[in-house]
Amino acid sequence: MATKIIRSILRCKTNNFILKRWESSEKRVTVYDPFVTIPKKNKSSYLEAIKMYEAKTDFRRRGHVEFIYAALARMQEFGVQKDLDVYKALVDILPKGKFIPQNIFQAEFMHYPKQQQCTVDLLEQMEDNHVIPDTEMEQMLLNIFGRRGIPLRKFWRMMYWMPKFKNLSPWYLPDELPKDTLELAILAIQRITSVDAETRVDIWQTEEIEASLDKTWVVSAQSDAQKVLLAEQPLEEPLTVRGPFFVYLRDQVVNYFILFGKIRPEHVDNKDPDDVSNIEKPIGIPGVIGQSTLPATKCTVHEQDDGTIVSICATGTSSRDSLLSWIRLLEKYGNPLLSKIPVIFTLTAPSTDVSLQETQPAIKESKIATS
Amino acid sequence: MSSAGRARFYGQLDTRVPKDGRIKKAGYCAMRSKRIRKSFKRECTFNWNLYNTLVLKVRGDGRSYLLNISCEGYYDITWNDIYHYVLYTRGGPYWQIAKIPFSKFILGSKGRVQDKQNRMRLDRVTHFGISCGDKIEGPFDLEIEYVDVPEQKFVYFKDGIMEVWRVPMSQSAISNLLRIVRSGVE
Numbered sequence: 001m002a003t004k005i006i007r008s009i010l011r012c013k014t015n016n017f018i019l020k021r022w023e024s025s026e027k028r029v030t031v032y033d034p035f036v037t038i039p040k041k042n043k044s045s046y047l048e049a050i051k052m053y054e055a056k057t058d059f060r061r062r063g064h065v066e067f068i069y070a071a072l073a074r075m076q077e078f079g080v081q082k083d084l085d086v087y088k089a090l091v092d093i094l095p096k097g098k099f100i101p102q103n104i105f106q107a108e109f110m111h112y113p114k115q116q117q118c119t120v121d122l123l124e125q126m127e128d129n130h131v132i133p134d135t136e137m138e139q140m141l142l143n144i145f146g147r148r149g150i151p152l153r154k155f156w157r158m159m160y161w162m163p164k165f166k167n168l169s170p171w172y173l174p175d176e177l178p179k180d181t182l183e184l185a186i187l188a189i190q191r192i193t194s195v196d197a198e199t200r201v202d203i204w205q206t207e208e209i210e211a212s213l214d215k216t217w218v219v220s221a222q223s224d225a226q227k228v229l230l231a232e233q234p235l236e237e238p239l240t241v242r243g244p245f246f247v248y249l250r251d252q253v254v255n256y257f258i259l260f261g262k263i264r265p266e267h268v269d270n271k272d273p274d275d276v277s278n279i280e281k282p283i284g285i286p287g288v289i290g291q292s293t294l295p296a297t298k299c300t301v302h303e304q305d306d307g308t309i310v311s312i313c314a315t316g317t318s319s320r321d322s323l324l325s326w327i328r329l330l331e332k333y334g335n336p337l338l339s340k341i342p343v344i345f346t347l348t349a350p351s352t353d354v355s356l357q358e359t360q361p362a363i364k365e366s367k368i369a370t371s
Numbered sequence: 372m373s374s375a376g377r378a379r380f381y382g383q384l385d386t387r388v389p390k391d392g393r394i395k396k397a398g399y400c401a402m403r404s405k406r407i408r409k410s411f412k413r414e415c416t417f418n419w420n421l422y423n424t425l426v427l428k429v430r431g432d433g434r435s436y437l438l439n440i441s442c443e444g445y446y447d448i449t450w451n452d453i454y455h456y457v458l459y460t461r462g463g464p465y466w467q468i469a470k471i472p473f474s475k476f477i478l479g480s481k482g483r484v485q486d487k488q489n490r491m492r493l494d495r496v497t498h499f500g501i502s503c504g505d506k507i508e509g510p511f512d513l514e515i516e517y518v519d520v521p522e523q524k525f526v527y528f529k530d531g532i533m534e535v536w537r538v539p540m541s542q543s544a545i546s547n548l549l550r551i552v553r554s555g556v557e
Contacts, residue, residue, distance in 0.1 A: 128396075128506065161484055169435070169459040191433065192463030247462030248433035251507045258464055301465055309464055 035074040043086065046071075046078045050089050064093050065118045072125050081129045084137075090122060091140050100146035107148040119144075119151035123158060132162045177252055185219045185314040188247050188254035192221070192312060195301050199223040202333065206315075206325035209332075216316030218326045222335075225300045230310045230335050233261045238342040239310065241327070244318050256314045257323060259330075259343075260307035320345055377430075380501055381512040398508065403439065403500025416442075417496040423523050425471045428516040431460020435505050436513055440476060441498040442491055451481045454491050466516065 034052065038045045053067055068090055075081040099115055101107040110116055119141070126133060133155060141152050171191045178184055186201065193199040201221045206212040233239065243257030302309045311330060315322035323345060331338035386398035409415045425438070440454045454476035461467050473493065478485050499518065503511045 157484070157486065165457070168457055171459065171461060188433075188462070191461060192465070194461065195463075195465040245464070246432060246510070248507065248509070253509060256463070304464065304466075312463070 033070060033074075035070065035077070041078045043078065043080045043083060046075075046080050046086060047089055050093065054093060061093065061095070065114050068093060068118050068122060072122060075125070081125070082131055084126075084131055084133065087122060087126050087131065087133070088137055088140065091119065091137065091144070094119070094144045096140075096143040099144055099149070101148060107146075110150060112145075116145065116150045120154050123151060123154050127158055127162065130162075130166075132166065133158060173250055177250055181254075181316065182217050182219070184249060184252055185217075185254055185256075185316075188249055188256065189219050189221045189312060189314055191249070192247060192256065193223070196223045196225065198225065204326075204329045204333070206322055206329070209325045209328045212321060212325040212328075214315075214317050214319055214322045214325065216322050218313055218315045218322065218329060220311060220313040220326060220330060222311040222330070223302075226302055226310050227334060229264075229300070229302060229308050230261060231337055232264070233308075233310075233337065233341060235337075235340055237262045238344045239338075240307070241323055241343060241345045241347070243323075243347055254314055255318045256312055257318070257326075257347075258309055259311045259313075259327070261310045263303060263305075263308055320347060323347075378515045379512065380503075380515065381510070382503075383510045384503060384508055386506060386508045396506075398506060399502060399504030400511070401437075401439070401500055401502030401504070403441070403498045406497055414497075416494070417499075419473075419493040419496055419520055421523065422493070422520040423473055424521060425473065426517075426519040426521050427458070427469045427471075428466055428519075429458070429460060429469065430464065430466050430514040430516075431458075431462060432510075432512045433460055433462030434503065434507065434511055434513075435459045437502045437504065438471070438476075439498075439500040439502060440473075440491065440496055441500070442495050443497045444492075444495070448480075453479055455479050460513065 034049045035046070038049060050071065053064075054061070071090055075086070080086045094115060099112045101111040123133075138152070138155055138159075141149065141155055145151055171194065173187065178187070182203070186203065189201055193201065199221050200223065201219060204218045204220065206214055206216055206218060239262075240260045241257055242260055244255035245258070246253050246255055313323075313326050315326060327338060327343055380402060382400050384398045384400060386396075388394055388397045407415045407417065425440075427438070436458045438456045438458050442452065442454070443450050444452070454473075455478075456471055456476045458469055458471075473491050476491060478488050478491075501513065501515075503513070
């Protein structure tokens with residue numbers, strides 16, 4: 001019924017004022033996102049954007065919840081997601097005193113639920129990025145939401161559990177991982193070889209070997225037990241270099257390679273225990289020095305089911321040439337047997353060489369129009 | 372199965388969030404044991420009353436994995452109660468033996484750590500599982516040789532029982548222990 005009237009009006013093509021309402025509007029609402037327009041994305045420009053919002057003459061601060069959500073979403077681009085000051089600046093936007101419940105009903109029914117939920121999401125993002133808040137933040141939340149607020153409950157939970165979980169890892173890693181790949185490789189190799197306390201981690205440069213094509217560093221780890229195991233390897237059987245395997249250091253990945261030898265043959269002890277004709281002198285009696293070779297049975301942690309780990313390394317470029325230099329450097333620094341034993345390189349292709357088939361390609365985010 | 376003949380929990384974690392408006396975070400992978408059953412497919416629970424540690428021999432890739440023990444109850448509020456423990460792996464080709472007492476597990480419901488922590492109901496354990504959800508994108512790999520609940524030795528004395536741990540003891544610790552046992556025996 002209404003459509004018939006509209007159609008009749010439109011067909012008359014009168015310049016009616018009412019008609020204007022039904023015209024299709026070519027104007028669209030443009031979204032202004034202050035975080036997109038900033039050219040240089042770092043902490044100071046992020047804080048400036050927040051200050052610009054706070055400095056607006058409109059004391060009502062309209063849309064502060066939406067602003068906080070937009071700011072939270074953009075933190076990754078600016079690289080400030082692990083920064084406590086930034087989160088505090090965001091919480092500071094909320095007005096103090098206005099959201100505190102005044103009576104029991106307000107306290108019970110989540111006074112200002114949108115703002116409380118927004119702050120809880122902010123705290124949740126802090127928790128995901130492993131940022132532990134402090135008492136200043138507690139004071140701010142107290143002033144904003146009062147003692148009975150949900151964000152404060154979440155804050156107290158965070159302050160109870162996060163310090164407990166912070167240092168659970170037995171392998172210490174600094175809060176800020178080093179950006180340099182050499183330092184990361186050293187940390188990784190130290191972590192991997194923390195099994196054997198006698199391991200020596202050496203850093204060599206491939207320039208020491210004249211025939212090397214790749215000029216890079218090599219971080220190699222070998223313990224005394226491994227040196228002895230290598231010295232006892234049979235000369236005809238080749239050693240294998242396997243890799244690259246990966247190890248995670250929090251969120252960084254380091255590729256490493258392993259030099260595998262053969263497992264020692266099973267030690268068969270056919271001696272009759274009751275035979276007293278040739279008893280050995282036990283170790284510990286002065287004058288009797290114990291054996292300098294390892295005990296005959298498989299006992300070190302380096303001997304595994306598929307081979308004996310003789311050495312581990314990480315190189316700057318994980319290329320075959322740098323691994324060749326690594327073998328030569330190992331030979332130079334204390335393993336003379338390597339010049340005689342053949343070494344086979346069985347390396348899997350690095351993942352960047354293989355193209356990944358994705359069933360659901362990532363959709364690029366369309367850029368929001370800026371005014 | 373890995374090349375070394377052990378169980379292998381591996382895959383690729385992708386933290387890209389599917390854009391359907393509902394899901395806020397993504398990227399985790401979990402596996403758990405089947406519910407043990409009695410005859411005629413009746414549901415049953417593990418009874419681990421005699422044990423107090425979990426021992427795992429694993430070979431990881433440096434990532435942290437969650438060990439989940441589920442003791443579902445009868446009431447629907449408790450259906451999502453899982454006891455978690457974060458297992459940090461060393462990475463590298465060396466095996467790692469992790470001995471975790473059950474008291475270190477932390478109660479969470481649907482992943483949220485609860486305020487009131489209870490002791491685990493060891494006589495009603497329904498599932499054991501391992502998950503990887505550390506928000507780091509990339510491949511993960513965990514080789515498991517065994518998961519074991521080893522026998523625990525107890526010393527019975529007059530007022531109760533005491534667990535005995537084989538820990539290298541100092542002289543003072545040994546004398547303390549003897550003093551307690553003697554007082555219990557009397």
